[in-house]
Amino acid sequence: MxxxxxxxxxxxxxxxxxxxxxxxxxxxxxxxxxxxxxxxxxxxxxxxxxxxxxxxxxxxxxxxxxxxxxxxxxxxxxxxxxxxxxxxxxxxxxxxxxxxxxxxxxxxxxxxxxxxxxxxxxxxxxxxxxxxxxxxxxxxxxxxxxxxxxxxxxxxxxxxxxxxxxxxxxxxxxxxxxxxxxxxxxxxxxxxxxxxxxxxxxxxxxxxxxxxxxxxxxxxxxxxxxxxxxxxxxxxxxxxxxIKLNQAESAFASCFIGFSIALYLIKDYLDKINHVVGFENPVWNELLVIAVFTGISFLLFYLFSYVIRPITRQSQKYNFRFFGFFLIPFIFFALVNLTSIHGVPLISLQRRHVFEGLGILAGSILSIIFCLQELRKVQNNRQQNKIIALFSIFLVVLAGYTLYLFLFL
Ligand code: SF4
Ligand code: SF4
Incomplete structure (x- = not known):
């Protein structure tokens, strides 16, 4: 410092x-x-x-x-x-x-x-x-x-x-x-x-x-x-x-994960979405994809904060706020992808997906590292390992699914 x-x-x-x-x-x-x-x-x-x-x-x-x-x-x-x-x-x-x-x-x-x-x-x-x-x-x-x-x-x-x-x-x-x-x-x-x-x-x-x-x-x-x-x-x-985060910031962070994945899909795969979802009006297809992805990421995080109560010995609300804070590196890279990388002209779709995939990976790794650093201060080793394992599973599922969409869709 x-x-x-x-x-x-x-x-x-x-x-x-x-x-x-x-x-x-x-x-x-x-x-x-x-x-x-x-x-x-x-x-x-x-x-x-x-x-x-x-x-x-x-x-x-x-x-x-x-x-x-x-x-x-x-x-x-x-x-x-x-x-x-x-x-x-x-x-x-x-x-x-x-x-x-x-x-x-x-x-x-x-x-x-x-x-x-x-x-x-x-x-x-x-x-x-x-x-x-x-x-x-x-x-x-x-x-x-x-x-x-x-x-x-x-x-x-x-x-x-x-x-x-x-x-x-x-x-x-x-x-x-x-x-x-x-x-x-x-x-x-x-x-x-x-x-x-x-x-x-x-x-x-x-x-x-x-x-x-x-x-x-x-x-x-x-x-x-x-x-x-x-x-x-x-x-x-x-x-x-x-480490200060309120309920609203955590809710925003957990929704933003799914929301940003939905926006990547809409930006690059609108034809496929229209084909799969099938409403005649493409706007409804886009809104449905956004609602589903945003809702799923929020619900998954809510579920995570609930399931983890016996290990942290804290309430669901506390877990939601505490772990929501550690989603920030993840959503920061999602923001970089949406605002910066999409703004760079003359970059091929394939190359952009590589950058975006690397961003998602970096964000999830940083979220896990930051969370682990903090847990070391407040939890014993056994609890720490269990919590970080669950938090990592939550992030790896989201990051892995996003990478899959980028690379194989
Ligand atoms: S509270 Fe504000 S005004 Fe008072 S010492 Fe701190 S910074 Fe200065
Ligand atoms: S916003 Fe407030 S706290 Fe920040 S530099 Fe200005 S006066 Fe200081």
Missing amino acids: KRLKSIESVLRWKWYPDIFRIPVLIGFFYLIYVLLFGDQAEGKNSGLSVMWVLLWALQPILFILFGRFFCGVCPFGEAGDMVQKVVGNEFHPPLFLKKFGVWFAYGFFILILLIETMVHMAGSTAASSILLLTIFTMAVISGAFFRRRTWCRYLCPLGVAGGVFSRLRIIKLSKDDKACSECKKFECLQGTEKSAGCPMGLCVRKHDLDADCISCGNCLKNCPADSPRILLHSPVKGFLSN
């Missing part, structure tokens, strides 16, 4: 993050302009390439390096902040939004991937601009009514789902425990004359920073005790340093 003082200095700099936010906001409006008024012929609109090849593919890399850094410079959040300053409303988000907003966000994220696959949104300037303008409008409405970044915290499909993948980040915001334990005023959250408080409503001492911190730098500017710090972790230690 190494302290990165140079990055801390950048985050403390008075022009950060505006130096990134303003050009990104201008770039966003230019992107909308190009999408709406640029060349509309398939493959000719540069706005589509920037959005679906460059930005979409960049996200997994940013997640693993800096977590939700992009949220800190995101034009949606920036527009919401600007409207908030002008309108001046500071309502607290309603309780139901805090409790259930993330379900909406995960659902919206899955819907975006679904529509992207089914209507090939990456090839449609109209669909892509509608998506961007819809998210933009929602962020602005949220900023007009609710305090801080309510949209980014509870509702944004890219931000909230990105928070799950950001748990793998290797460059993290951390704190000096002693300084924070003596703190009385929580300037990181409340703000000072130097800078506003945390836009995500986080107190460095109390909150889970890995999933929600957007690296805006406000807490580094505000803290009188110089407590917040940026640390470089090894991927394993960094990931295991903060």
Whole structure:
């Protein structure tokens, strides 16, 4: 674990993050302009390439390096902040939004991937601009009514789902425990004359920073005790340093496995699916495949968390949350496959399947290694072996089936 003082200095700099936010906001409006008024012929609109090849593919890399850094410079959040300053409303988000907003966000994220696959949104300037303008409008409405970044915290499909993948980040915001334990005023959250408080409503001492911190730098500017710090972790230690996952994140992770397998199939084997499933309308075939694969992966994981109770001596709910955390490496590689590898032009189908297969293998191996590392701390050897064997069987069945589909379909 190494302290990165140079990055801390950048985050403390008075022009950060505006130096990134303003050009990104201008770039966003230019992107909308190009999408709406640029060349509309398939493959000719540069706005589509920037959005679906460059930005979409960049996200997994940013997640693993800096977590939700992009949220800190995101034009949606920036527009919401600007409207908030002008309108001046500071309502607290309603309780139901805090409790259930993330379900909406995960659902919206899955819907975006679904529509992207089914209507090939990456090839449609109209669909892509509608998506961007819809998210933009929602962020602005949220900023007009609710305090801080309510949209980014509870509702944004890219931000909230990105928070799950950001748990793998290797460059993290951390704190000096002693300084924070003596703190009385929580300037990181409340703000000072130097800078506003945390836009995500986080107190460095109390909150889970890995999933929600957007690296805006406000807490580094505000803290009188110089407590917040940026640390470089090894991927394993960094990931295991903060095992926190709620029911919603675990449900999302377990559904995402089957969902991503279904999307691979739809992208590459639509004719075969139409032939096998047999509805006249191909949309029904696609939806059925998605529902079946998503449902099966969720049910398998639910079953696993239930069956394993006598060995872990924990409740099904606890197991569901605990092991859901270790699905993150697996689903991270599924995300890389869907966003990055599919975005690379000029790569043959066969070669792409090899990369995708390797990604699935790497994800499942990492999930097993991370889980084993953690179990060593909390279980004796016999229990540890039984649990890891069952967890491995669960992953090997899923990964093996996915590989089979890639290689032999
Ligand atoms: S980061 Fe600073 S302001 Fe925030 S709780 Fe710790 S010591 Fe207090
Ligand atoms: S904890 Fe809050 S204030 Fe500090 S960098 Fe993260 S988002 Fe910004």
